[in-house]
Amino acid sequence: MESQDHRYRLLIACPDRPGIIAAVSDLLYGRGANITSFDQYSEGPEGGYFFMRAEFEVPAGVEEEELAAALGALAPAYGMRWSLHAAARRQRLAVFVSREDHCLNELLWQTRRGEIAADVALVISNHPDAEEAVRAFGIPFYHIPVPPGGKARAEAQALELLEGRVDTIVLARYMQILSPDFVARFPARIINIHHSFLPAFVGPRPYQQAYERGVKLIGATAHYVTADLDAGPIIEQDVQRVDHRHRLADFRRIGRHIERMVLARAVAWHVEDRVLVHDNRTVVFPR
Amino acid sequence: MESQDHRYRLLIACPDRPGIIAAVSDLLYGRGANITSFDQYSEGPEGGYFFMRAEFEVPAGVEEEELAAALGALAPAYGMRWSLHAAARRQRLAVFVSREDHCLNELLWQTRRGEIAADVALVISNHPDAEEAVRAFGIPFYHIPVPPGGKARAEAQALELLEGRVDTIVLARYMQILSPDFVARFPARIINIHHSFLPAFVGPRPYQQAYERGVKLIGATAHYVTADLDAGPIIEQDVQRVDHRHRLADFRRIGRHIERMVLARAVAWHVEDRVLVHDNRTVVFPR
Amino acid sequence: MESQDHRYRLLIACPDRPGIIAAVSDLLYGRGANITSFDQYSEGPEGGYFFMRAEFEVPAGVEEEELAAALGALAPAYGMRWSLHAAARRQRLAVFVSREDHCLNELLWQTRRGEIAADVALVISNHPDAEEAVRAFGIPFYHIPVPPGGKARAEAQALELLEGRVDTIVLARYMQILSPDFVARFPARIINIHHSFLPAFVGPRPYQQAYERGVKLIGATAHYVTADLDAGPIIEQDVQRVDHRHRLADFRRIGRHIERMVLARAVAWHVEDRVLVHDNRTVVFPR
Amino acid sequence: MESQDHRYRLLIACPDRPGIIAAVSDLLYGRGANITSFDQYSEGPEGGYFFMRAEFEVPAGVEEEELAAALGALAPAYGMRWSLHAAARRQRLAVFVSREDHCLNELLWQTRRGEIAADVALVISNHPDAEEAVRAFGIPFYHIPVPPGGKARAEAQALELLEGRVDTIVLARYMQILSPDFVARFPARIINIHHSFLPAFVGPRPYQQAYERGVKLIGATAHYVTADLDAGPIIEQDVQRVDHRHRLADFRRIGRHIERMVLARAVAWHVEDRVLVHDNRTVVFPR
Structure with a gap:
């Protein structure tokens, strides 16, 4: 594996207009950068937005x-939002989970194996069930119950644990609704897996709803969490075929596989700085 | 191709209980039938329903x-709904269409080629655009405009044309809403293609809705039409991946391909008596 | 969970002819059986084969x-191959693995969670790497190296461990070729995952081959092992899209996900007695 | 629809090195071009290749x-292969077909509707069957039989018809093998649909081969034709699930749908100058 010491990822979003790519390439080449990956997308030159992602190495x-x-000096002329990420600095994740542990396990396994280029810094759960499995990975586990009326206190406890230790929060089948205040602290930094093909079946018990509606495909959706429940920007979705032979328990079983794959992909893209949010939609520069 | 003269398809739905299969096989074998295809599905013996489909040949x-x-004599003891279809009697379809002709063309082409085992008996449209293409297939085309306030009259005209000539109506991107009265005359005999993955994006302009929501998959749904708009039993659904590069026009273009495939599959299954409706869901015995 | 004490699964394969279903139903109903699931498939009455699977409960x-x-008394009249499996008797698996542990982990996780209705009785590897992970699941791990010229001795060691302890062997990316003698002892009881969409890219380094050929989909294949390498009956296959941006390492990464899903599905079906082999093809009664 | 008069598409392939994008953007911006779409891909800066595609409008x-x-002046310094295409100049296709007409019909329909941005200039067949259907589209049809020993003569006849009238040849289930001489005249300008997931099942009767092998997915492959049969650069592939219930006729029926979709996609990409060939692989800039 080559050293990552001098490798960076750059994300830019701005109104499209001639000269952006040239300006950014000039900036990078002027410092001897070696661009190893470059992706951009424009909504079109008339009123549209421009998005780009570059990976490069500097001397x-x-x-x-x-x-x-x-970059800070260049940005105002183009109205750029930009962010620069050192590849060597792996993101630290907090995983929130309730009882269902399939998404948690997938994240633990993929981060350990390096399939997801991030570290799980800690796991928080409103149930104690997952403690042993998490500790077996050498990762701290915190049981923070959320009794009726205790949400504010639980969130305060969580915030204290997260403070300065975590880049992104992953809700890996965490069945509590976070308060708008909590959510507002982590814009585009909380990823949730919803167990349906959104916007079908918002709200609770999506598999039950899907079963009753008689759909022929069921799905899962990974999205950034916003104050508006189940309505945040979608990062990834997938579906699988079901038919009349499948009962509710089968929907749940099949759904578990879709959920963990969809969530893992979304997290993998997020931590490699491949996702840009614009206008409640995502631009995902593929792996 | 073997003769279809003595071939039949039998569909049965009834509360599950021991002995149904044996009773039906006895009935058929007692008449020297050769069962060439047999499918059944049970929701379970305790309070569940039993569904079966058989293809057979008699001497x-x-x-x-x-x-x-x-069959009529056997049915009451088991509370059976049943239907018997001579394979030689191909279904006759009426296709209703508005301006978008991709679904219509797929149906014309697949019925002519025998991919769908049915005949298009006539095409009805509230626009004249498709006339030439339809007549090129040697199929009668009727232009029935639906001016504001003219739905009742238009439906009456259509009913007169359909009377005795048609087994199933296919709404192949027909952008008019049929009246409950009209719908009630054809229970489980009107198939519609909705250009979204229902129940996401019910109502008008589903691609526009999908685009604005930023979904990563778009789909189409073929369903039986009931009085409750977009809520009838789903026969088939499919999706295709989209991403941030796709604009609304791309959603529509990609959607057209999904629509015609999904509708064609649903119609093919329906005319081969592979679809049973129970409890607003479908049992589809696959091809 | 209901008791499984009186639940059975019955598999039958025989030349098709009238009366099989009736004969088997009579046999079961005569003993008060409650058939909870019944699937059959016939290749057709003239010279074709008939396959069935039933789940039932007896008093x-x-x-x-x-x-x-x-069943033994009924079978000769119909030329039936049959097998009867008590649902309460879970299959015991031996998992063989080399260095790549993603398939092994998926099997350990799915068997523990009950997604696969079987127990991993032991793990055998020609490398010591997986020992810790396996022991964490409380499962015995045996390191049996296979030095050049040492295959016979290694297989003898393995056979001793397997003797009477195991129903099915799963080759979860085991990079040694088993001898025909070894294979012959476990007909349709060794499942391998091949990391390509067979029969494309037989032999070693299938991802390298796929990359060089410039395919647009890569896949994996789970199959029963026979003496003829990579040519045994296919149980399950799946693919995923790749494009020009994917390098060999990406093919491998994407492939790992397909491999573990495909292998896990094949094993899940096998241990629920859903797979019948006939004529080097499989009949899979779906879950 | 906006005018296409001043719109162009530019394709470039060259060894990667710093400054290519900047040089090309400078060239275009220097002429007042408005870049409406820009895609590039690099295999990496060390010995890898760089590929780009731009759509732009000039004053x-x-x-x-x-x-x-x-462009001609810029190219040598970078070792560029490049091509410039006026968007207003639609490609003219020659479609070659034998008896199976599903791919031909899909191409006729999609070109007429504008789903494929090209015109079918003529259709050549070694059978007369498709004549009427082709003429109904107002397109010339030529019946050129290929009797044993008559390939050279048939190809000479075809060449005469193609001369100066056609940009790309599409083999839409044309069951004759073209001579190396013929193929050499149209490098990366003949597209074939092979009715299997290549490289599985090369040669004749791929569905028969697939059926006998017991695969669980069948596919189709669109590729550029080279002298080496079935081995040319792959443009697009897709698959669909089959199972034990599907007989050979079902494989063919399901296959026909995959074939026409895969071929139509490949042709649509080709005529929009989205496909670059390098090293017997394709770079496809997606739609």
Whole structure:
């Protein structure tokens, strides 16, 4: 494996207009950067938005601060939102889970194996069930119950644990609804898995709803959490075929597989800085 | 191709209980039938329903009336709904269409080629656009406009044309809402294609809705039409992946392909008597 | 969960002819059996084969031996191959693995969770790497190296461990070729995962081959092992889309996900007695 | 619809090195071009190749010849292969077909509807069957039989018809093998649909082979034709699930749907200049 010390990922979003790519390439090449991956997408030159992602390597001696300063100087002329990420700095995840542990296990396994380029820093659950499995991975587990009326207190406890330790929160079948205040602290940094093909079957018991409606495909949706429940920007979705032979328990079983795959893909893309949010939609630069 | 003269398809639905299969096999074997295909599904013996479909051939001399009489005599003991279809009697379809002709063309082409084992008896449209294409297939085309306030009259005209000439109506992107009265005349005999993955995006402009929601898959749904708009029993659904690069026009283009495939599959299954409706869900015995 | 004490699964394969279903139903109903699931498939009455699978429950007092005796008495008249499985008797698996542990982990996880209705009795590997992970599940791990020229000795060691302890062997990315003698001892009882969409890319390094050929989909195949390498009856296959952006390492990464899903499905079906082999093809009665 | 008069598509392939994007953007912006779509892909900066595709609009007064001259001047410094296509100049297709007409019909229908941005200039068949259907589209049909020993003569006849009238040849289930000489005249300009998931089942009767092998998915492959039969660069592939219930005729029926979709996609991409060939693989810039 090559060293990641001088590798960066750059994300940019701004109104499209001529010259953006040239300006950014000039900035990078002027510092001797080697662009190893470059993706962009434009909604079109008339009133549309432009999005880009680059991976590049700079020579020893070019510092992150200097790159950031140059980008900061370039940005206003183009109205750019931008972010620069050192590839060597892996994201730290907090995984929130309730009783169903299939998504949690997939995340533990994929992060350990390196399929997801991030570390699980801690796991928080309103149930004690997953403790042993989490500790077997050498990861701290915190049981924070959420009794009726105790949401504020539970969230305060969680916030204390998260403070400065975590980049992204993953709700891996966490069956509590987070308060708008909590959500507002982590914009586009909380990923949830909803166990339906959104926007079909919002709200509770989506498999029950799907079964009763007699659908022929069931799905799962990974999305960023916003104050508006189940309505945040969708990162990834997938479905699988069901038929009349499948009962509710089968829907749940089949759904578990879709859920863990969809969530794992969404998290893998997020931590590699492949996802940009614009206008409640996502631009995903594929792996 | 073997003769279809003595081939039948039998569909049965009834509360499950021991002995149904044995009773039906006895009835058929007692008349020298050769069962060439047999499918059944049970929801379970305790309070569940039982569904079956058989294809069989009887010796010359065994008449449809006699088979029907025997089934009619057996049915009450089991609370059976049943239907018997001579394979030689192809269904006659009426296709209703508005301006978008991709579903219509798929049906014309697949019925002519024999991919769908039915004949298009006539095409009705509230626009004149498709006339030439339909007549090129040697099929009668009727232009029945539906001006504001003219639905009742238009439906009356259509009913007159359909009377005795048609087994099933296919709404192949027909953008008018049929009246409950009209719908009630054709229970489980009107098939509609909805251009979304129902129940997501009910109502008008589903691709626009899907685009705005930022979904990562778009779909189409073929369903029987009931008085409750977009809520009838689903026969078939499918989806295709979209991403941020796809604009609304791309959603529509991709959607057209899903629509015609999904509708064609649903119609093919329906005319081969593979679909049973129970409890607003369908049992589909696959091809 | 209901008791499984009096539940059985029955598999039958025989030349098709009238009366099979009736004969088997009579046998079961005569003993008071409650058939909870019944699937059959016929290749057609003229020279074709008939396959069936039933799940049923018998009243207390009806013993397995008596059922088996009755089936044994019925079978010759129809030329039936049959097998009867008590649902309460879970299959015991031996998992063989080399260095790549993703399939092994999926099997450990799904068997523990009950997604696969079987127990992993032991794990055998020609490398020591997986020992810790396996022991964490409380499952015995045996390191049996296979040095050049040492295959016979290694297989003898394995056979001793397997003797009487195991129903099915799963090759979960086991990179050694088993001898024909070894394979012959476990007909339709060794399941392998091949990391390509067979019969494309038989032999070693299938992802390398696929990459060089420039395919647009890569796949994996779970099959029963026969003496003829990579040519045994296929149980399950699946694919995923790749494109020009994917390098060999991406093929491998994407492939790992397909492999573990395909292998897990094949094993789940096998241990629920859903797979029949006939003529180097499988009949799979779906879940 | 906006005018296409001043719209162009540019394709470039060259060894990757810093500055390519900047050089090309400079060239285009220097002429007042509005880049409406831009895609590129690099295999990596060390010894890898770089591929790009741009759609852009130039102001009235900027001529194609001038753009071409500028590109021609830039190319040698970078070792570029490049091509420039005026969007207003639709490709003209020759479709070759034998008896099976499903792919032909799909192409006729999609080109007429504008789903494929090209015109079918003529259809050539070694059978007369499709004549009427083709003429109904107002397209010339030529029946060129290929009797044993008559390939050279038939190809000479075809060449005469194609001369100067056609950009791309589509083999839409044309069951004759073209001579290496013929193929050599149209490098990356003949597209074939092979009715299997290549490289599985090369050669004749792929569905028969697939059926006998007992695969669980069947597929189709669209590829450029090279002298090496079934081994040319793959443009697109897709598969669909089959199971034990499907007989050979079902494989063929299901296959026909995959074939026409895969071929139509490949042709649509090709005529929009989205496909680059490098090293017997394709880079496809998606729609």
